[in-house]
Amino acid sequence: MTATAPPRSASEAGPDSGKSAGRGRLRPRIPQRLRNIALPYLLLLPALALELLIHIVPMVFGILISFKSLTLFYIRHWSSAPWAGFDNYKIAVKIHQPIGQALLHSFWVTIAFTVLSVGLSWLIGTAAAILMQDTFRGRALLRAIFLVPYALPVYAAVITWTFMFQQNTGLVNHVLHDQLHVTSDKPFWLIGGNSFWALVIVSVWKSWPFAFLALMAGLQNIPRELYEAAAMDGAGVWQQIRKITMPSLRPVNQVLVLVLFLWTFNDFNTPYVMFGQSAPHQADLISIHIYQSSFITWNFGSGSAMSVLLLLFLLLVTAVYLLITSRRRGDADA
Amino acid sequence: MPRIPAQPSPMAQPRSFVWTRRVVLTLLLIFVLVPVYVMLSSSLKNLQDVQGSFRWIPSGLTVKPYVDIWKTIPLAHYFMNSLIVSVSATLFSVAVAIFASYGVSRYRFPGRRLFTVTVLSTQMFPGILFLLPLYLIFVNIGNSTGITLNGSRLGLIITYLTFSLPFSIWMLVGYFDSIPRDLDEAAKVDGCGPMGALFRVVVPAAVPGIVAVCVYAFMTAWGEVLFASVMTNESTRTLAVGLREYATQNDVYWNQVMAASLVVSVPVVAGFLLLQRYLVAGLTAGAVK
Numbered sequence: 001m002t003a004t005a006p007p008r009s010a011s012e013a014g015p016d017s018g019k020s021a022g023r024g025r026l027r028p029r030i031p032q033r034l035r036n037i038a039l040p041y042l043l044l045l046p047a048l049a050l051e052l053l054i055h056i057v058p059m060v061f062g063i064l065i066s067f068k069s070l071t072l073f074y075i076r077h078w079s080s081a082p083w084a085g086f087d088n089y090k091i092a093v094k095i096h097q098p099i100g101q102a103l104l105h106s107f108w109v110t111i112a113f114t115v116l117s118v119g120l121s122w123l124i125g126t127a128a129a130i131l132m133q134d135t136f137r138g139r140a141l142l143r144a145i146f147l148v149p150y151a152l153p154v155y156a157a158v159i160t161w162t163f164m165f166q167q168n169t170g171l172v173n174h175v176l177h178d179q180l181h182v183t184s185d186k187p188f189w190l191i192g193g194n195s196f197w198a199l200v201i202v203s204v205w206k207s208w209p210f211a212f213l214a215l216m217a218g219l220q221n222i223p224r225e226l227y228e229a230a231a232m233d234g235a236g237v238w239q240q241i242r243k244i245t246m247p248s249l250r251p252v253n254q255v256l257v258l259v260l261f262l263w264t265f266n267d268f269n270t271p272y273v274m275f276g277q278s279a280p281h282q283a284d285l286i287s288i289h290i291y292q293s294s295f296i297t298w299n300f301g302s303g304s305a306m307s308v309l310l311l312l313f314l315l316l317v318t319a320v321y322l323l324i325t326s327r328r329r330g331d332a333d334a
Numbered sequence: 335m336p337r338i339p340a341q342p343s344p345m346a347q348p349r350s351f352v353w354t355r356r357v358v359l360t361l362l363l364i365f366v367l368v369p370v371y372v373m374l375s376s377s378l379k380n381l382q383d384v385q386g387s388f389r390w391i392p393s394g395l396t397v398k399p400y401v402d403i404w405k406t407i408p409l410a411h412y413f414m415n416s417l418i419v420s421v422s423a424t425l426f427s428v429a430v431a432i433f434a435s436y437g438v439s440r441y442r443f444p445g446r447r448l449f450t451v452t453v454l455s456t457q458m459f460p461g462i463l464f465l466l467p468l469y470l471i472f473v474n475i476g477n478s479t480g481i482t483l484n485g486s487r488l489g490l491i492i493t494y495l496t497f498s499l500p501f502s503i504w505m506l507v508g509y510f511d512s513i514p515r516d517l518d519e520a521a522k523v524d525g526c527g528p529m530g531a532l533f534r535v536v537v538p539a540a541v542p543g544i545v546a547v548c549v550y551a552f553m554t555a556w557g558e559v560l561f562a563s564v565m566t567n568e569s570t571r572t573l574a575v576g577l578r579e580y581a582t583q584n585d586v587y588w589n590q591v592m593a594a595s596l597v598v599s600v601p602v603v604a605g606f607l608l609l610q611r612y613l614v615a616g617l618t619a620g621a622v623k
Contacts, residue, residue, distance in 0.1 A: 039528060043437030044449055046430045047499060054496040055456040058467035065467065128362060131355040134347070142359065144607050149366060151606035153557035155574045156595035159581045160373045163588050171372055174388035205365065217614055237351045259457075266460040269559045276582040287462045287560075295564065300466050307463040314458060 059311075066304035081301070088305035099293075103306060105281075106289040113196070113285060114264045117203040121260060124204070125211025126249075130241055133219050143216070150209035158273040161202045165189035165274075190275065195283040203270055207263070211256060218252030219245070254325045261321075262314065286310060377593035384588040399593035406590055412576035413598070419487050419572060420555035423494035427551045428544060431499055435506035436532050440518070450503075457500045461560050468493070469564055485567040493561050498551035505550075509543030510536055546612040549605060556602055573598050 065081075066088055068074075074081035094100040128146060132139055149157060164171040166189075173186040189198045226244050235243060268287040271279050277296065279288045290310070294303025376384055377399055379392040403409055438450060472484035483489030517539070518531035526534060537544065559574045566575055577598070581591050606613070 037443070040437040040441035040443045040446075043433045043441075047434035047453065047503065048449065050430065050492065050496045050499065051453055051456055054468065054493055055459065055464060056452075058464035058471060059459065061467040061471060062463055065470070124362065127358055131358055136355075142363070144610065145363065146366060147607065147610060148370060148603060151553065151603045152599050153553075153574070153602055155557065155559055155578050156373075156599045157369065159577060159591060159595055160369045162581060163376065163592065164369065164372055166588075169384060169386065169388055169588065171368070171388045178387060205369070213614065237347055262458045266462070268461060269557075272559055272563070273578050273581075276578075287460060290462045291465075291560075294466050300470070303466055307460065307466065310460055311463055314460065318458065 062304045063308055066308050068301050070301040071299055088302045092305050106284045106286050109284055110286040116200050117264045118260045120204045121208040121211050124208040125215055128212050129215035147209050149206055154269045155273050158270055162274050165198050191280050193282050195280040199283045214256045218249050222248045373592050373596055376589055377596050379589045399589040403590040403594045407580050409594055412571055412573045415570055416573040419490050420552050422491045423555040424548055424551040427495035427498045428547055431502035431506055434503050435510050438507050439510035453500045484565055487570050489565055494555040498554045502547040505547055506543055509540045513539045542612045545609055549609050549613055553602055
């Protein structure tokens with residue numbers, strides 16, 4: 001894929017790669033100084049334009065339409081949709097009305113799901129990375145296998161899990177009921193209360209390899225001398241992990257936990273592939289909930305208001321998190 | 335894979351550590367591999383085996399699901415759509431990221447920090463937040479200019495390429511920073527312009543990082559579900575949408591679905607595992623900063 005770059009550059013650089021005087025003759029109007037100032041901005045321009053088109057403008061636009069009552073009728077001429085003031089927001093936060101109640105429920109489900117999934121993924125990733133810090137036979141192969149869930153396309157992985165969770169034909173019930181006799185009958189996993197746990201398991205399976213990958217990279221940067229010095233002082237392996245490895249991983253963990261949190265909280269793919277458009281009540285994650293209330297009912301105004309509330313919440317959490325962890329890091333450095 | 339220097343422990347490991355390692359890693363291995371085994375074994379089963387109670391060992395092996403799935407759903411069609419979208423998104427994303435990273439890495443200018451922070455922070459937006467407005471924008475651009483973005487591959491390509499952009503820029507800036515500046519200064523003395531220095535010196539030296547970014551961008555586009563499910567129609571449907579739709583029907587030929595899942599996974603997983611050391615090296619380079 002990258003092989004295309006060098007030949008193209010050669011032909012591009014060809015004409016003006018001669019004497020700089022020759023280039024000056026070609027473009028005499030623009031002074032060298034101005035060109036030097038403009039160049040970095042030109043380099044960033046494509047990236048900036050795309051980010052603006054796909055992320056920034058839609059976000060501003062989204063905030064705008066959250067104040068409109070934008071229903072299916074107005075989609076083709078959204079600007080003529082009537083202004084709704086804060087109505088969409090009021091409906092979303094009225095927790096004793098059906099819509100607000102459902103949103104709040106979905107919010108709590110998402111919080112529980114995210115805390116469980118991130119906690120477990122981080123724990124497993126950390127354990128695996130530390131246990132695999134030293135060489136042993138089969139380490140490279142094991143590492144490759146552990147990265148498979150991360151490399152698999154999300155939908156292929158989740159579809160396979162959906163098959164495993166089928167009530168009659170799935171592996172999970174076969175093992176629990178037929179082989180281990182833990183359950184008296186075959187429970188449903190994709191509807192009802194169990195669906196929440198099914199979602200957590202799939203999410204952990206998918207996300208822990210990323211934690212593992214990031215932490216393995218982090219472990220590379222711990223100087224070996226630290227361990228040698230500790231060993232000289234008589235610290236055992238467990239003590240070394242507690243006193244050297246864990247504190248050294250703190251900067252990686254600061255970013256990793258935040259990224260995992262945001263990804264998991266916003267996860268749409270897993271529940272959508274598992275349950276389709278109508279998630280079970282007990283596993284009604286917020287992104288699915290908003291998707292449903294926008295694209296099923298075609299009420300974009302209230303869907304946008306919910307999205308904005310979600311963004312505000314995420315901004316708040318991120319700001320508080322960075323404030324707390326950075327301060328603690330500062331203390332540790334001082 | 336052997337790129338990561340393993341650290342021999344400075345002291346003999348106690349038995350408790352070795353046993354913990356064996357037990358934990360074995361359990362993890364089972365957790366990771368069971369779905370992979372289910373996918374592989376079920377894709378080789380005949381229909382009775384996947385319609386009754388689950389069987390660990392297939393009663394007989396058959397490759398029929400791999401043949402039938404192309405007729406059950408238009409898999410080849412989805413495959414082509416996914417391939418076109420993912421490859422185009424990857425190429426454009428990497429090209430755009432190379433220019434932007436070069437600018438950030440080699441120049442000091444007002445707004446540099448603002449740019450990196452803005453681009454990276456778009457990573458945290460919930461997809462659902464800009465899905466609705468983006469959909470509306472695409473529909474309205476189509477209405478007023480005639481350029482169809484909604485339902486077309488072009489719209490999906492543009493969208494996907496921005497998904498991998500922040501991470502790609504972040505990683506490539508780390509890579510470019512690690513390439514000595516003296517090299518491009520020398521090239522400039524030899525008469526190369528800034529672009530000449532970029533393509534003759536920096537890009538060739540950063541090939542591992544660029545490969546890693548390509549892998550990442552391709553994986554991102556290949557696996558995306560949310561935007562594909564809203565922004566495609568019958569003729570531009572990608573694998574993600576097509577397979578999901580089939581798998582959530584009532585009467586599913588699970589052996590065929592597993593065969594299809596395996597077919598769409600093999601190229602990505604193989605590519606990832608072959609190139610993972612570049613990705614890990616890229617992550618490390620980014621993490622060092």
